[in-house]
Amino acid sequence: MEVLQSFMKRYTFIFLYSSLFASVPYNVAFVGIEEPEIEVSLRKTSELVLLQKRPPPSTRALQYRIASDIPNMLRVLEAYGYYDAHIYWEIQKEQQPVLVEIAISPRFRYTIGPFSLAYVAPKDKPEIPLDRWGIRAGKPFRSEEILALPQKILRFLADHHYPLACVRKTSYALNPQDKTLSGFLEVQSGPKTRFGPLIIEGTKSVHPDFISRRIAFEEGEWYDERLVASSQKTLMETGLFSSVFFSHQEELEEGELPVHLTLSEAKHKTISIGLSYATLDGPGGALEWENRNIGGQGQTAAFDLNLSSVYSAGSLSYTVPDFFRMQQTYLAQGAFSREDVTVYTARTYAGLQRVEAQYGKHLFAAQGMGYEYIKIDNSISNGSYSFVHLNGIARYQRVNHVLQPTRGFSILYKLAPYLGVSGNSGSFLEQILTATHYIPLFPKKALVLALRAQIGSLAGASLQSIPFNKRFLGGSDENLRGYRYKTVGPTDEKRDPIGGKSALYGNIELRMRVSDQIGLVPFFDLGKVGSDGFPTWRGKWFTSVGIGLRYFLFFGPIRLDVGFPLRKRDAHQSRYKIYISIGPTF
Numbered sequence: 001m002e003v004l005q006s007f008m009k010r011y012t013f014i015f016l017y018s019s020l021f022a023s024v025p026y027n028v029a030f031v032g033i034e035e036p037e038i039e040v041s042l043r044k045t046s047e048l049v050l051l052q053k054r055p056p057p058s059t060r061a062l063q064y065r066i067a068s069d070i071p072n073m074l075r076v077l078e079a080y081g082y083y084d085a086h087i088y089w090e091i092q093k094e095q096q097p098v099l100v101e102i103a104i105s106p107r108f109r110y111t112i113g114p115f116s117l118a119y120v121a122p123k124d125k126p127e128i129p130l131d132r133w134g135i136r137a138g139k140p141f142r143s144e145e146i147l148a149l150p151q152k153i154l155r156f157l158a159d160h161h162y163p164l165a166c167v168r169k170t171s172y173a174l175n176p177q178d179k180t181l182s183g184f185l186e187v188q189s190g191p192k193t194r195f196g197p198l199i200i201e202g203t204k205s206v207h208p209d210f211i212s213r214r215i216a217f218e219e220g221e222w223y224d225e226r227l228v229a230s231s232q233k234t235l236m237e238t239g240l241f242s243s244v245f246f247s248h249q250e251e252l253e254e255g256e257l258p259v260h261l262t263l264s265e266a267k268h269k270t271i272s273i274g275l276s277y278a279t280l281d282g283p284g285g286a287l288e289w290e291n292r293n294i295g296g297q298g299q300t301a302a303f304d305l306n307l308s309s310v311y312s313a314g315s316l317s318y319t320v321p322d323f324f325r326m327q328q329t330y331l332a333q334g335a336f337s338r339e340d341v342t343v344y345t346a347r348t349y350a351g352l353q354r355v356e357a358q359y360g361k362h363l364f365a366a367q368g369m370g371y372e373y374i375k376i377d378n379s380i381s382n383g384s385y386s387f388v389h390l391n392g393i394a395r396y397q398r399v400n401h402v403l404q405p406t407r408g409f410s411i412l413y414k415l416a417p418y419l420g421v422s423g424n425s426g427s428f429l430e431q432i433l434t435a436t437h438y439i440p441l442f443p444k445k446a447l448v449l450a451l452r453a454q455i456g457s458l459a460g461a462s463l464q465s466i467p468f469n470k471r472f473l474g475g476s477d478e479n480l481r482g483y484r485y486k487t488v489g490p491t492d493e494k495r496d497p498i499g500g501k502s503a504l505y506g507n508i509e510l511r512m513r514v515s516d517q518i519g520l521v522p523f524f525d526l527g528k529v530g531s532d533g534f535p536t537w538r539g540k541w542f543t544s545v546g547i548g549l550r551y552f553l554f555f556g557p558i559r560l561d562v563g564f565p566l567r568k569r570d571a572h573q574s575r576y577k578i579y580i581s582i583g584p585t586f
Contacts, residue, residue, distance in 0.1 A: 023055040024062050025097035032104035041076050048100065055097075062091065066100060073102070079143040081110040081181075083174060112141050113180030118169075121189035126160040128153055128187070141181055146172060150185065157189055158225035163248060163257060164190030193223040196256030202263035206240055207296035211263070213322060214238070223257060235263075238298055238321075242266040268293035276308070278581045280477055280485055284308030297321070310485075313337035328357040331368070339469060341486050343497045344379035346469035348372060354391065366393040374467045380496055385467045386422035391415070399438065403556045404584065406448045406511075409437045418470075426465025428533075431457045436586050448511040452586045454479070456503040459533035463501060471499025472529045474542065477579040478586065479505040480527050482544035482563030484574070489529030500529035502536075507586065509548075519550035519557065523585075542567050546576075548585075556583045 028049050030039050043049045048069045056062045066089050077085040084107040092099040115135055117128060130136075133152050134145055150167040157165040169186040195217050200208060214234045217227040228246050235244045243264040248257050274286045290302040300319040306312060315335035323330040332353045339346045354368025367390070374385045392415045399408035416430040432454065439449040456472055463471065474480040474488030489500045505527040512520045526543045530536060546563035561579040 023057055024059055025055040026052065026062060026091075026100050027095075027097055028052065028100045028102065030102050030104065033106065035080070038077070038080050041079070042073055045072060045076055047072065048102075059091065059093070059098075062098075062100070066091075066102075073104075077104070077106065081140050081142065082106045082108075083110055084108050108179045109140050110174065110179050110181055112137055112139050113175060113178065113182040115183045116185075118184070118186040119189070120187070121162070122192060124192070125189055126157070126162075128156060135183075146181070146183070149183075153185070153187055155225060157187075158223070161192045161194075161222045161224065162189045163193055163223050163225065164250065164252075166190070191252065193252065193257045194255065195219050195221050195223055196253060196258035198259050198261060200261045200263065202265070204265050205268065205293055205296055206263075206265060206298070210297050210322075211235065211261075213326060215261075217259075219256065228259070240266060240268060240293055240298060276582075278308075278477075278579070280579065280581075281308035281310045310341060311337070311339050323355060325357075327359075328355060330355055340378075342484060343473070343486060343499075344381075344468040345377045346467065347375045347377075348469065352391075362396055362398050364393075364395045364397070367391070374469065376468045379468050380492060380498060381464060381468055383424040383467070384422065385420070385425040387418045387425055388421055389416050389418045404552070405436075405438045405450075407438055407440050409435070411435050420461070420465065424465060425467075426461025428461035428466055429457075429459045430470070431455075431459075446513045448513075450507075450509040450511055450584075450586070452505075452507040454503070454505040455535055456505075457534050458501040463498065463531065466499075466501070468499055471501065472503035473497060473499050474503065474505070474527050474529050477559075477561065477581055479507065480525050480542055480544055480563075480565075481523070481546055481561055481579060482525075482565040482577050483542065484577070488527070488542050490531050500531055501533045502530045504528050504535045504537075509585065511550075517552050519552065521548035521550060521561075522546070523548060523561070523563075525563070540567075558582055559584070561585075 028043075028046070030042055033039050033042075046069055048065055051065065056065055070087050070089075073087055074085060086105040086107070088103040088105070090101045090103070092101060112135060114137070115130060117130070119125065119128065133149060134141070135149065150170055153167060154165055157163075165188065167185060167187050170184070172181060172183045174181055197219055198212075198215060200211060203211065214231060216230045216234070217224065221227075232244050232246055235241055241263050243262075245262045247260045247262070249260075269291045270289070272286075272288045276284045276286060278284070284307055286304070286306045288302070288304045290300065292298065292300045294301055298321045300317075302317050302319075303315070305314040313335065314337075315333055317331060317333040320330040322328070330353070333351070335348075335350045335352070337346075337348045339348075350370060350372045352368060352370035354366050354370075356364070356366040358364050369388070369390050372385075372387045372389065374387075376382050376385070393413070395410065395412045397408075397410040399405035399410060412432075412434040414430070414432040418428050418430060420427045433456075434452065434454045437451045439451075441447040441449055458466055458470065458472070472489060473486035475483035475485050480488055487497050489497050492498050506525070508524045510522050514520055522545075524543070524545050526541060528539050528541045530539050543566045544563050545566060546561055548559060548561040550557040550559055559579070559581050562576055563579065564576050
């Protein structure tokens with residue numbers, strides 16, 4: 001009897017333990033839907049899918065989960081115009097994990113039928129373009145398009161001088177006989193309106209003149225909501241405000257509509273201290289200080305210092321916005337740097353003043369002049385150099401995101417004539433042209449082909465009269481990954497790198513987004529550095545391949561690349577190089 005009791009206690013515990021911790025993992029398949037967009041919406045909203053990582057304890061519980069989710073799936077189908085859909089489901093237990101098959105019979109999709117508009121407005125009223133918003137007879141509709149229609153009408157009228165318009169009535173009806181949706185809207189435009197006085201509230205240290213220069217409209221102009229939105233965007237881009245809110249009264253005053261601008265100022269002084277690590281630079285530290293609102297006019301004074309074993313630099317700069325015109329900035333800067341690499345040590349002291357301007361959305365240009373003193377040690381071409389130089393930059397950029405582009409292209413051209421003012425310094429013309437192109441290969445930007453080509457030239461002076469840190473040397477985390485840092489190029493009789501006067505570089509990356517935060521990037525780099533002042537195709541080309549890992553954060557990706565040189569420069573060349581840094585390669 002005691003043996004039987006012991007047996008029952010032991011196996012009762014095992015039975016209870018297995019019952020408590022048992023689960024039924026499953027996969028979900030939707031069949032019967034041809035539109036990928038609808039399946040994406042179903043998966044984003046279905047609790048059956050969202051709870052997949054928390055499997056139910058039994059088949060019965062799984063059945064209950066499926067049945068509870070069917071009404072939610074029907075609502076998604078109705079949002080796409082399928083009001084007569086039927087859903088069937090089946091659990092296929094022979095598979096592991098089990099497969100939940102959701103079979104959808106969408107049947108008829110409702111389309112847009114008669115839409116009438118009662119429009120109370122003056123004779124010169126703007127015609128409301130329902131066609132522009134997809135309201136056309138016979139077109140399949142989505143609920144969100146119909147529900148957004150009143151707001152689109154009001155925004156359209158506000159863009160065309162009628163900010164006091166209102167939609168007094170909306171009604172929609174499904175017609176089961178002909179499977180259509182009909183609608184009726186009653187719109188009253190209100191009076192045609194001009195901008196009234198601007199009333200600014202919430203300013204503390206930013207001068208009203210600075211704000212007024214960024215307002216795209218003037219009192220007495222016809223009201224246009226697009227000008228208000230542009231003003232809001234421009235004010236936010238200054239970085240001086242944490243919030244910018246425009247509003248207007250509901251009644252005219254002396255035939256005009258006063259506009260209220262409520263601002264909340266951000267902190268204008270910042271100081272930051274940070275630590276960093278990159279395989280090229282080793283461990284490092286950074287100190288930055290900035291005041292972005294000197295004199296209440298958005299002028300900026302900034303100091304930054306970056307220290308590491310390979311590269312250290314610091315600068316003090318002063319920036320004046322609205323320099324003679326809007327979207328034009330004056331920059332004055334003093335800087336120093338120290339670079340200690342395999343083939344040289346360079347100390348640079350520089351002064352620069354430059355005018356920068358933005359022309360429209362895509363074109364940026366800058367021009368200025370400066371002075372540089374450079375001292376080269378620990379190289380085969382030591383010496384001191386002094387230059388006065390002009391500098392110009394032009395960039396045309398059409399990308400969908402500046403920090404993490406997945407579509408578009410950019411072209412960057414740098415031009416800098418250097419005039420030598422000391423015995424060792426020669427006069428030369430530096431030119432660098434860089435082009436990038438981003439091609440999405442699959443929807444949702446999960447696979448992007450990223451391409452870059454760069455051409456560089458130093459024309460006019462002999463190689464000996466150009467300081468080592470101005471010469472072209474391949475091998476970095478941006479070009480010819482896998483080779484030793486700044487060692488690829490022409491060599492002397494001892495096979496020591498001496499740098500070149502021209503360069504051609506190319507990069508091909510296949511950027512694969514594995515998840516929201518993880519990406520893989522196979523890459524191929526090629527390049528050559530030549531002795532001539534202008535690049536040519538002949539000569540020795542170097543290539544490398546590798547694989548990269550990306551961890552995406554809000555400010556950009558943390559990057560880890562492993563590069564393998566395919567053509568070793570010498571016997572001391574390592575078989576691979578590892579690079580850790582922040583930001584995309586290009």
